[in-house]
Amino acid sequence: MHRARWRPIRAERPTLWACLLAANxxxxxxxxxxxxxxxxxxxxxxxxxxxxxxxxxxxxxxxxxxxxxxxxxxxxxxxxxxxxxxxxxxxxxxxxxxxxxxxxxxxxxxxxxxxxxxxxxxxxxxxxxxxxxxxxxxxxxxxxxxxAGTKLMVPKASGVTQVADLKGKTVVVTKGTTNEQAMHNVDAKQSLGLNIVTAGDHEQSYQMLADGKADAFATDDILLYGLIARHKSQDKFRVTGDYLSYDxxxxxxxxxxxxxxxxxxxxxxxxxxxxxxxxxxxxxxxxxxxxxxxxxxxxxxxxxxxxxxxxxxx
Structure with a gap:
């Protein structure tokens, strides 16, 4: 498979968005x-x-x-x-x-x-x-x-706005990610009694949420936005909550x-x-x-x- 070469494109400088900590x-x-x-x-x-x-x-x-x-x-x-x-x-x-x-x-x-x-x-x-x-x-x-940082993807009709709203509910994470550990940490810290389940990759995690097998999908916010855009599901899902990790x-x-x-x-x-x-x-x-x-x-x-x-x- 040949490597594709990229050429720089001109783009207007967009409005800056906040991250948790300084990159250094x-x-x-x-x-x-x-x-x-x-x-x-x-x-x-x-x-x-x-x-x-x-x-x-x-x-x-x-x-x-x-x-x-x-x-x-x-x-x-x-x-x-x-x-x-x-x-x-x-x-x-x-x-x-x-x-x-x-x-x-x-x-x-x-x-x-x-x-x-x-x-x-x-x-x-x-x-x-x-x-x-x-x-x-x-x-x-x-x-x-x-x-990036860990946030939650939830159904748009869901009342979830923060991780505490998921008490006793099921959250899917992708196996082997820092998000998995972040969710276990917040679960223990806030005594939420979460049912944290894993999927093999981000697409499978997304599908579990789409199929109603989980109440939220937790991973890095930029990946959640990317999956929503790729599936054209802006009318179905939203990203919410405070950052739960720094990545x-x-x-x-x-x-x-x-x-x-x-x-x-x-x-x-x-x-x-x-x-x-x-x-x-x-x-x-x-x-x-x-x-x-x-x-x-x-x-x-x-x-x-x-x-x-x-x-x-x-």
Missing amino acids: LLAACLPAMPAVAQTEGEGLSPTLANIKATHTVRLGYRESSPPFSFLDHSNRPIGYSLELCDAIVDEIGVEVDDPNLKVEYVKVTSDDRIPAVVDKKIDLECGSTTANAERGKLVAFSPLMFV PYGIMYRKGEPQMKDVVERAFRKLATNRDIIPLYNKWFVARLPTGEKLNVALSPQLEEAFKVLDENQ
Whole structure:
């Protein structure tokens, strides 16, 4: 499958929307990795050496995490995260002196995405993954690419406006997500007696709500808006409640490879320096998606600041 190239588009700067915390908290929540200089003549790191030997980069994608990683009408993986990974692949090509690297797309789920990175089934995970300290013990993350938080999707006719209104009711979460833990935490803290059930991916979670098997679906707010737009169900469902978690997103790759870390961060800095990263954001969050939906989710001031910091560090 060939990689699609993106071209920056012009977009009016939309009204900024609020997030929970400043984006630079991402750096504080992950374990620090000491910088290791790449000495002249030193061999490539394991991931890069394998890529050079096989001429292939394996990208993990999600089937139903719009606009980050999802399938178009031809079942081709597309999305914001995949385009960021495309830029990293270009930078890997420079590092291993192979400008014609092939890309192999590998489907992953919220439950198996981290093992897929650790077990070397994929080289980059291009989805909607929260970077936190716990996961940082197992994998490495790119610079911040988005900030989200857990909210609730409920039927429009429902009287639910906050999590306390779900006392004793059924909430579906996608297995292996930070949202699952967030719901268990709030359930214990507020003694809500929730029946928390899991589904294999976001599409299945959405379907459980649509089929009346759950009273609410809890996941990151941007994913809920993306699913509502994709299903054209604005008249059926709404997103509600306070943020129940803080979720900074990053691209995952294998931990303990300083050379790979340098390549990933260099790709992000180039996007920021060339002023390509904000048009790329607008392409997937503000403009109409290739599949026809339009989220119209403006760039947050925190994420905009994070992109500026990347530029300043060039």
